[in-house]
Amino acid sequence: xxxxxxxxxxxxxxxxxxxxxxxxxxxxxxxxxxxxxxxxxxxxxxxxxxxxxxxxxxxxxxxxxxxxxxxxxxxxxxxxxxxxxxxxxxxxxxxxxxxxxxxxxxxxxxxxxxxxxxxxxxxxxxxxxxxxxxxxxxxxxxxxxxxxxxxxxxxxxxxxxxxxxxxxxxxxxxxxxxxxxxxxxxxxxxxxxxxxxxxxxxxxxxxxxxxxxxxxxxxxxxxxxxxxxxxxxxxxxxxxxxxxxxxxxxxxxxxxxxxxxxxxxxxxxxxxxxxxxxxxxxxxxxxxxxxxxxxxxxxxxxxxxxxxxxxxxxxxxxxxxxxxxxxxxxxxxxxxxxxxxxxxxxxxxxxxxxxxxxxxxxxxxxxxxxxxxxxxxxxxxxxxxxxxxxxxxxxxxxxxxxxxxxxxxxxxxxxxxxxxxxxxxxxxxxxxxxxxxxxxxxxxxxxxxxxxxxxxxxxxxxxxxxxxxxxxxxxxxxxxxxxxxxxxxxxxxxxxxxxxxxxxxxxxxxxxxxxxxxxxxxxxxxxxxxxxxxxxxxxxxxxxxxxxxxxxxx
Numbered sequence: 001x002x003x004x005x006x007x008x009x010x011x012x013x014x015x016x017x018x019x020x021x022x023x024x025x026x027x028x029x030x031x032x033x034x035x036x037x038x039x040x041x042x043x044x045x046x047x048x049x050x051x052x053x054x055x056x057x058x059x060x061x062x063x064x065x066x067x068x069x070x071x072x073x074x075x076x077x078x079x080x081x082x083x084x085x086x087x088x089x090x091x092x093x094x095x096x097x098x099x100x101x102x103x104x105x106x107x108x109x110x111x112x113x114x115x116x117x118x119x120x121x122x123x124x125x126x127x128x129x130x131x132x133x134x135x136x137x138x139x140x141x142x143x144x145x146x147x148x149x150x151x152x153x154x155x156x157x158x159x160x161x162x163x164x165x166x167x168x169x170x171x172x173x174x175x176x177x178x179x180x181x182x183x184x185x186x187x188x189x190x191x192x193x194x195x196x197x198x199x200x201x202x203x204x205x206x207x208x209x210x211x212x213x214x215x216x217x218x219x220x221x222x223x224x225x226x227x228x229x230x231x232x233x234x235x236x237x238x239x240x241x242x243x244x245x246x247x248x249x250x251x252x253x254x255x256x257x258x259x260x261x262x263x264x265x266x267x268x269x270x271x272x273x274x275x276x277x278x279x280x281x282x283x284x285x286x287x288x289x290x291x292x293x294x295x296x297x298x299x300x301x302x303x304x305x306x307x308x309x310x311x312x313x314x315x316x317x318x319x320x321x322x323x324x325x326x327x328x329x330x331x332x333x334x335x336x337x338x339x340x341x342x343x344x345x346x347x348x349x350x351x352x353x354x355x356x357x358x359x360x361x362x363x364x365x366x367x368x369x370x371x372x373x374x375x376x377x378x379x380x381x382x383x384x385x386x387x388x389x390x391x392x393x394x395x396x397x398x399x400x401x402x403x404x405x406x407x408x409x410x411x412x413x414x415x416x417x418x419x420x421x422x423x424x425x426x427x428x429x430x431x432x433x434x435x436x437x438x439x440x441x442x443x444x445x446x447x448x449x450x451x452x453x454x455x456x457x458x459x460x461x462x463x464x465x466x467x468x469x470x471x472x473x474x475x476x477x478x479x480x481x482x483x484x485x486x487x488x489x490x491x492x493x494x495x496x497x498x499x500x501x502x503x504x505x506x507x508x509x510x511x512x513x514x515x516x517x518x519x520x521x522x523x524x525x526x527x528x529x530x531x532x533x534x535x536x537x538x539x540x541x542x543x544x545x546x547x548x549x550x551x552x553x554x
Contacts, residue, residue, distance in 0.1 A: 123198030123310065123341050125221050129165040132158050132193075147186035153365030157193035160184065166192050169224075171260040172217055179256070185210035185489065187369045195343060196221060200364035202357050203345045206377050207483030209369060212253050215239070215313045215343050219254075220261050222311045222341070223286045234281065234304040235266075235288035237311040240329065242319040243291065244269035250289045250315065263287055270294045278303045292320060292328035299335050306336045317346040317353050326356070333360055348476070376479045376516045379486035380466075384496045384509065386523035392497045393427075396469060399495060400433055400447070408464040413449045414481050416470035424469065425449040452477060463487075468496040475508040498524065503531030 140158050144151070149159065160166045162183055163173050184192065187205045194201050195218035205211050219237040226236050239254075241247040251267040258265055265287035266280035274294075281288065281304040288295075288304075298304050314320065320329065342361050346353050349368075357364065376382065387395060396413070403409050415421050418437075425437035428447065435447040452472060463485045472478050478496075485492025498509070506528035513520050 126196035150368040159189040200361045202366045204368040208487035229284045233308045237287045239289045239313040292325040296328045314344045321352045377486045380492045382518045411465040413467045421449045466494040
């Protein structure tokens with residue numbers, strides 16, 4: 001009987017002839033034997049989970065793995081491309097980070113970088129200004145109370161009440177004043193000394209509080225005090241954001257303030273070509289702003305690495321967890337080697353965010369400005385008008401006519417769907433208003449019609465009015481929508497059209513309005529009451545807790 005074997009290309013060879021076999025014959029062929037000599041290499045078939053794979057071993061390198069005998073992470077060595085090139089396969093990714101939960105937030109030394117050794121982390125760049133150092137505890141407590149600043153932790157630095165007290169280099173102070181800023185916001189006043197001291201931190205603050213500068217400026221100081229990047233190094237600072245829109249807005253701020261310090265930044269996110277993003281990373285970017293999905297993709301395909309990363313920020317951590325990014329975030333942390341400063345920012349403090357902080361931050365300072373519960377910016381005047389679906393468009397045109405007479409008139413109109421955004425934009429353009437529908441990253445005009453895709457991460461200067469043409473799915477999205485106005489201590493105005501079919505959301509909306517000391521339309525109380533009565537009736541009739549009439553959906 002003539003011997004036969006399958007060669008590497010999936011062809012059966014016997015007696016000098018080659019026959020092409022169907023793929024299923026290769027997959028389901030239980031056992032086959034044969035040896036193919038090629039550069040002293042033999043191929044041994046291995047049955048694994050219903051398929052056969054070829055594992056290559058070099059005869060003359062049979063003892064190659066012996067030097068790793070004492071390494072618990074050394075599972076197998078295989079050839080990849082060039083027969084002389086080997087790499088180690090680590091099947092237990094979680095083992096890299098097993099010590100993190102019990103080591104005060106210190107990451108494993110090994111990370112994903114083999115024998116790479118980092119210098120000990122030096123991240124305390126803060127020296128209190130003499131004026132700050134002289135302030136009494138009573139003065140500090142009085143300032144924190146007046147700004148609704150709450151801090152938890154050991155040896156929390158005193159807040160800095162001016163740019164001069166913050167201790168930034170002259171070029172950064174000049175940039176702050178050139179941007180028309182005169183004093184730190186509360187989150188910056190307390191957040192800067194914490195971040196510059198090298199402390200891990202959880203910051204809880206509403207949208208528009210100035211938190212981007214609260215971590216961008218310390219990141220620049222951190223980078224400037226770190227060794228320069230060498231060929232093959234990844235970023236020194238990494239900022240993770242939930243959406244491409246927010247990542248792009250952070251990149252704009254990083255470029256404005258990083259230019260005078262020769263800081264190179266890059267932005268990586270899904271939905272955009274990878275090539276240029278990879279090129280920017282590999283050319284050497286000290287600061288990387290990324291969405292979790294694209295970042296973990298680049299790390300796992302080894303397009304970049306985090307062996308030099310010593311400063312990491314999670315912006316809108318609550319939103320990232322809501323969007324299901326927790327596995328990617330945890331994988332990213334596993335790939336960081338050595339000690340790293342971590343700043344976690346969130347608008348709310350749900351259990352999921354608390355658990356993430358507990359797992360990775362170790363001893364840290366918790367900073368809260370305002371309430372850690374869901375709340376709207378108190379600089380925003382909120383008006384909610386109860387009306388029918390048919391009345392909304394007429395009321396919108398009347399409102400835009402009124403706004404057009406104001407000096408500040410930049411407006412965002414939020415709707416539920418992309419189709420509605422295009423329809424509303426086309427319609428109001430017919431009235432002579434310069435409107436543009438956006439449901440991602442399109443251009444900007446005085447009147448923008450947006451879906452909820454733009455509700456998070458959209459950061460356009462001088463937005464004065466927000467109009468909720470369609471009320472969102474929940475009060476959290478409502479707060480983030482209206483948070484597009486009233487930024488940087490400016491005042492803003494939010495108008496909302498609320499229809500009875502959204503009645504199951506009326507109670508939460510009333511709570512948001514009352515917390516912000518806003519006037520509540522009596523009709524809204526009536527809608528909330530009717531919705532509660534209807535819910536009780538439906539439950540009593542066995543409707544399983546449905547909160548809307550048959551045929552309607554929220």
